Amino acid sequence: MNWPTDRALVSAARAGDERAASRLLERHGPAAWRAAFAVCGDQGLADDALQEGAIRAIRHLDGFDADRPFDHWFRAIVVKRVLTLVGKRSRRREEPLDEAAHLPVDGPDAADGGLPDLLDGLSVEHRRAVVLHDLFGFSTGEVAEMLSLPAGTVRSHLTRARRRLRGVVEGAGDAE
């Protein structure tokens, strides 16, 4: 089966090949969406971030360093986008909604006790830091840049979030 590398697809997309761009999206879109969703806990925002991030990535494809992994670059764009959208939404919101209301009320995660359950006990900042760093492989510096925080603060968030998560997972293990 023909399975071109990301580098080949990026080159083709730069040259105007729609199918190559489409395959890049097909290959890396779901993971980028998951990263956005894990950061914000909101499917609608993750959808928007994927769309706007994908368009932005295509526009900036010429500036992409082909020696670096495309998935990491693309995911960073989508995550930055979702953080911007979260900021815009919170500034625009007229009616107060508590943080938990941002989590989807349906779907497999809520029903199966998945990621949102695991991260529920974390504050928004801790959740974002741990998701971006530990699950999606962004460096502390990259996370700091995305969240507009000093690197030391991110490290502190990570330490506290891990301590808290460890307690949750061990507690769940004890209960089983």
Added chain:
Amino acid sequence: MLSRREKRDARRALRRLGPSDEVMSRVDAAVRAQVRAMAGGDPAAAGAAPGGAGAAFAVRRRRRRLITAITVGALVVGSAAAGAALWVSHGAGEPIAGVTPEGRAGLRESPTLSSAAWVFQDQGAPHIRDVRRLPAIQFPPRTTYAQAVNALLRSVMESGTVPKSARVVAKLPPGVVWRTGDAKRGPRLDLTAPWGYTLPRGLVRTPTLRVDPSLSGAQASKLVEAFMKGAKVGRGRADGITADVPKLFRCQVQAIGRAPRVCPPVRPRATS
């Protein structure tokens, strides 16, 4: 770092999630359109790369496009409201924008949707206490709220009926908009106010539509014009126009098997 087990658990939970096919196809269309625009020498698209030639032009163009998209978006929403202002309750007037002729005919005959406040509004958004309470519809298990409202809107616009995948069931408790399902029992959506209602004002929300911002102003205008007439555009309905999914208040969501939460009292409608 998180332990291997913690990462495995979290990643496993995440793997079960993903964008819907509808979202992926929408994004795919937008990406292809962007590549086409850049290959076609659209200065807005080509100059958008950081430091690229024509960047300033691109910024201006994007700004214009954004303004156009916002205007068009306002036109869609505003026209829905304008159409609704013509509505005389129970039988006359116009439904929300984008309903096809078949949809209008279906709505006239539908025992439930013909009196749905979110489809027809006489003078702005009605108060949740003033509208007739309608039954709910049940979707197959694992249907999400976003999928449910999108399916409902599409079905109402195209045929004036509830979605084929759903069946009409008993009313939900007062104030509840969405009842979650489980592996066997599907979730239920209230037909009285499927898009919820505001708190504490208690105004029934109508669907809000959004125009794909990657479209040019001319494309968007054409699309909206066709959409407003209920015409079919491209492959079936206008793909560049999508429905926004509202965030419901927690009290408007009932977990299956649990008692509904109590919403704060809605403010009574102001009387003149």
